[in-house]
Amino acid sequence: MGKNKIEWVKIPLSRRQMLKSTAAFSAVMASSSFSNAWAQSGSTLRGRTYADMRSLDPAFSQGVSDEEIHACIYNKLIQFKPGSKWEWQLDAAADIEQVDTTHIKFALKDNIGFTNGFGAMTAEDVKFSFERVADEKMESPNKPDMDALSHVEVTGEREGVIVLKSPFQPLWTISLPYITGNIVSKKAFESVGGRIDTEVVATSGPYTHFSWEPKQKTTLRANPDWKGEKVAFDEVQIFHIDDEKTAEIAFEAGELDFTRVSLASLERLKANPPSNSTVEGFPSLYYVWVGMNLNNPKLSNLKLRQAIQHAIDVPSILEAAYFGVAEASTGIIAPGLIGNRASNKVPSEANIEKARQLLKESGESNVSLRISILNKQANVTTAQIVQANLAAIGISLEIDLHEAATFWELGGNENLELVINRYSMTPDPYYATSWFICEQAGVWNWEGHCNEEFDRIHKEGPGELDVGKRNAMYQRAQDIMEESGAYKFITHEYTPNIYRNSIKPALRPDGLPLYRYFQRS
Amino acid sequence: MLGYIIKRLSLAVLIIVFAITLLFVMIHSIPGDPVSTMLGPRATPELKASLEERMGLNEPLPVQIAYFFTNAITGNLGTDVFTNRPVTSIIGEQLSYTLMLIFASISWSALLGIFLGCYSAIKRNTISDKILAVLSVSFIATPSFVVSLYSLLFFSVYLGWLPAIGAGDSDDLWDQLIHLVLPAFSIGLSWVGYIARLVRASMLEIMSENHIRTARAFGLPRRWVIYRYALRLAILPTITVIGVGMGFLLSAAVFAEIVFSRPGLGKLVIDSITTRNYPVVMGSVLLSTIIFVVSTTLSDIINAMLDPRIGRQL
Numbered sequence: 001m002g003k004n005k006i007e008w009v010k011i012p013l014s015r016r017q018m019l020k021s022t023a024a025f026s027a028v029m030a031s032s033s034f035s036n037a038w039a040q041s042g043s044t045l046r047g048r049t050y051a052d053m054r055s056l057d058p059a060f061s062q063g064v065s066d067e068e069i070h071a072c073i074y075n076k077l078i079q080f081k082p083g084s085k086w087e088w089q090l091d092a093a094a095d096i097e098q099v100d101t102t103h104i105k106f107a108l109k110d111n112i113g114f115t116n117g118f119g120a121m122t123a124e125d126v127k128f129s130f131e132r133v134a135d136e137k138m139e140s141p142n143k144p145d146m147d148a149l150s151h152v153e154v155t156g157e158r159e160g161v162i163v164l165k166s167p168f169q170p171l172w173t174i175s176l177p178y179i180t181g182n183i184v185s186k187k188a189f190e191s192v193g194g195r196i197d198t199e200v201v202a203t204s205g206p207y208t209h210f211s212w213e214p215k216q217k218t219t220l221r222a223n224p225d226w227k228g229e230k231v232a233f234d235e236v237q238i239f240h241i242d243d244e245k246t247a248e249i250a251f252e253a254g255e256l257d258f259t260r261v262s263l264a265s266l267e268r269l270k271a272n273p274p275s276n277s278t279v280e281g282f283p284s285l286y287y288v289w290v291g292m293n294l295n296n297p298k299l300s301n302l303k304l305r306q307a308i309q310h311a312i313d314v315p316s317i318l319e320a321a322y323f324g325v326a327e328a329s330t331g332i333i334a335p336g337l338i339g340n341r342a343s344n345k346v347p348s349e350a351n352i353e354k355a356r357q358l359l360k361e362s363g364e365s366n367v368s369l370r371i372s373i374l375n376k377q378a379n380v381t382t383a384q385i386v387q388a389n390l391a392a393i394g395i396s397l398e399i400d401l402h403e404a405a406t407f408w409e410l411g412g413n414e415n416l417e418l419v420i421n422r423y424s425m426t427p428d429p430y431y432a433t434s435w436f437i438c439e440q441a442g443v444w445n446w447e448g449h450c451n452e453e454f455d456r457i458h459k460e461g462p463g464e465l466d467v468g469k470r471n472a473m474y475q476r477a478q479d480i481m482e483e484s485g486a487y488k489f490i491t492h493e494y495t496p497n498i499y500r501n502s503i504k505p506a507l508r509p510d511g512l513p514l515y516r517y518f519q520r521s
Numbered sequence: 522m523l524g525y526i527i528k529r530l531s532l533a534v535l536i537i538v539f540a541i542t543l544l545f546v547m548i549h550s551i552p553g554d555p556v557s558t559m560l561g562p563r564a565t566p567e568l569k570a571s572l573e574e575r576m577g578l579n580e581p582l583p584v585q586i587a588y589f590f591t592n593a594i595t596g597n598l599g600t601d602v603f604t605n606r607p608v609t610s611i612i613g614e615q616l617s618y619t620l621m622l623i624f625a626s627i628s629w630s631a632l633l634g635i636f637l638g639c640y641s642a643i644k645r646n647t648i649s650d651k652i653l654a655v656l657s658v659s660f661i662a663t664p665s666f667v668v669s670l671y672s673l674l675f676f677s678v679y680l681g682w683l684p685a686i687g688a689g690d691s692d693d694l695w696d697q698l699i700h701l702v703l704p705a706f707s708i709g710l711s712w713v714g715y716i717a718r719l720v721r722a723s724m725l726e727i728m729s730e731n732h733i734r735t736a737r738a739f740g741l742p743r744r745w746v747i748y749r750y751a752l753r754l755a756i757l758p759t760i761t762v763i764g765v766g767m768g769f770l771l772s773a774a775v776f777a778e779i780v781f782s783r784p785g786l787g788k789l790v791i792d793s794i795t796t797r798n799y800p801v802v803m804g805s806v807l808l809s810t811i812i813f814v815v816s817t818t819l820s821d822i823i824n825a826m827l828d829p830r831i832g833r834q835l
Contacts, residue, residue, distance in 0.1 A: 068618060143565075213691060215615065215783045216782075239687065255686055404796075405554070405555070
């Protein structure tokens with residue numbers, strides 16, 4: 001039995017001592033020094049992006065989430081100007097001038113250099129950066145924004161001329177101030193084979209790329225060699241948080257300084273904002289519409305399509321799916337951009353009597369249709385309202401829900417009937433019309449809309465230098481879309497942001513952040 | 522015992538090969554064009570064809586499966602088409618976060634669950650046993666995402682004690698541990714209830730067995746009998762459950778990774794499935810399957826070591 005003898009060893013801690021220790025630990029936990037220790041920002045700006053970084057190479061940028069980083073670490077000839085109007089300002093260019101319709105002369109500032117010893121920024125770097133995007137061999141997905149580029153002539157160490165194949169106005173609204181406008185170091189890129197992925201070789205912006213923790217955050221640090229206007233933060237951390245609700249909680253817990261919030265939370269946050277914070281809303285550029293497949297025999301009757309257009313009540317959709325904060329749209333081009341229409345040809349409000357009349361004139365009866373949607377709450381609610389609207393005129397509608405990958409394949413599906421779609425947009429109308437030309441039918445033009453006049457406008461629009469004429473051209477393009485009966489425009493959505501009062505955000509007119517210009521208040 | 526281990530390991534390899542083949546076919550059968558999803562709306566047909574070739578999607582499915590296994594054996598799981606990084610590196614980075622979360626969750630829930638289970642069994646039919654029964658069932662019935670959200674709101678937003686998002690700085694262990702508390706609490710809570718009920722039931726069964734009665738009749742101290750003899754046998758089903766639980770925690774971790782915006786394998790799989798990023802999906806699925814099979818195999822081997830009768834049954 002000896003080996004079974006139990007020897008109790010008493011922990012040298014009395015009950016009283018135990019209670020004291022627990023109380024002391026709790027006090028430490030509750031004390032301000034511990035509480036929110038990770039939420040102290042100091043000279044760090046903490047923002048949020050909805051998607052993880054994919055590439056540090058502007059030629060392979062996957063869109064907004066990459067560009068938010070690129071805009072901080074690279075320079076462009078011109079950048080978007082923060083504010084409520086779509087305007088640009090000089091960045092790396094000391095001077096830039098459109099000499100004629102196809103020639104743009106530029107001179108670089110003499111105080112911009114690349115990190116890691118890659119020297120001063122020269123016109124050769126500009127030539128390399130722009131021409132590589134336009135080069136077919138590079139297989140850049142952003143090539144369409146540089147398609148009009150013929151070449152860049154280097155006329156001096158820091159001077160050059162951008163030569164276009166044909167006049168291209170979006171150069172000033174997309175190509176130069178957005179993704180494809182980022183200037184990289186020719187020497188640095190050539191030293192690693194001509195392209196980079198997620199490892200940086202040389203940057204020139206006010207911030208440098210310090211680290212990327214996949215699926216977590218990107219950290220940028222102030223560039224010590226930056227000679228331009230001093231940046232306000234030593235460090236910028238951009239957290240990858242795909243869920244808006246999580247981002248809201250993180251903001252309320254003090255872990256973010258700036259984030260987009262969900263429309264569903266907007267009313268609550270406006271009524272009761274977290275302390276020392278401000279909630280602001282911005283009109284977005286996205287456009288949402290209900291489309292009808294013209295190639296489907298079930299929708300070949302124009303009167304039937306018009307009946308559907310008049311039966312859909314956009315104000316109800318905005319109230320239910322967008323919490324009453326988004327405005328009805330008049331087309332695919334948002335307010336503030338060239339080509340925006342003041343009003344629709346088919347009013348946003350439903351006209352049930354007219355819809356019934358049109359349905360009667362169509363000669364169709366017992367109409368039963370299917371609407372395909374992406375599995376997002378706003379789409380589900382919109383589809384349910386459209387279902388109720390169409391039921392009011394005797395059309396039955398089945399809702400067909402898809403996850404992202406299967407939904408984005410529907411474009412080539414001949415059996416597609418109705419669809420709720422949402423496309424992103426850049427601040428130039430040419431970008432919007434590019435998806436609805438004949439060539440895009442079955443690819444991104446899911447309605448199969450094909451109109452000669454529309455295609456002509458799309459082709460000639462980018463080259464039209466007269467703003468008034470260009471405006472009228474794109475307005476007419478949207479009239480054509482509406483007249484086809486294939487579209488009922490819903491909204492451009494809304495971008496609500498929340499930020500701490502300790503910072504002064506610098507935002508594009510659509511509410512997207514330009515982190516390099518953020519200031520402390 | 523060696524024979525048992527060899528048999529069990531061979532079975533594990535067979536299960537992995539079968540499961541991966543099945544999952545490969547299933548994943549490639551899901552509708553959705555990965556190339557269009559990856560390249561976005563502005564990709565040219567040439568660009569699409571080039572990516573399709575790079576991903577090996579132009580080959581017949583059996584050939585793709587064969588390539589996958591051949592490469593996987595050499596540790597090559599392919600390249601992520603978005604970032605051009607090796608899938609093994611991507612999974613390696615994310616796996617450490619998920620493993621940390623799973624081990625933290627299962628550790629605290631097993632320790633507390635076993636203790637509560639024993640306590641309930643010893644105090645059978647008392648008020649404390651009944652309270653613990655209600656609590657355990659409540660823990661089991663509460664979904665982990667509900668616990669996640671409320672714990673976030675209470676401990677992060679209201680009290681400000683614990684961080685809400687992320688996994689902490691990679692070079693700061695304390696920061697990483699602090700970031701682990703809420704996610705591990707959220708997904709481990711239901712396991713506390715589950716393990717407590719299981720241990721209680723096993724303990725009661727074992728306690729009524731002859732050898733326990735004999736030990737007590739010999740006058741051995743109660744604690745000695747309970748912890749040395751009864752718990753050793755009562756723990757067997759719990760070890761099996763913990764082994765299987767590792768697999769379930771892999772899926773529960775997805776919720777925690779999304780709610781707490783934590784990096785990890787679950788979030789990686791979800792993101793990759795949405796974008797049809799096949800190399801990353803298959804690499805992650807292979808690893809998840811291996812973790813699941815290894816953990817169940819290990820629990821079987823531990824069981825066989827604790828109870829030699831099990832080893833003779835295979």
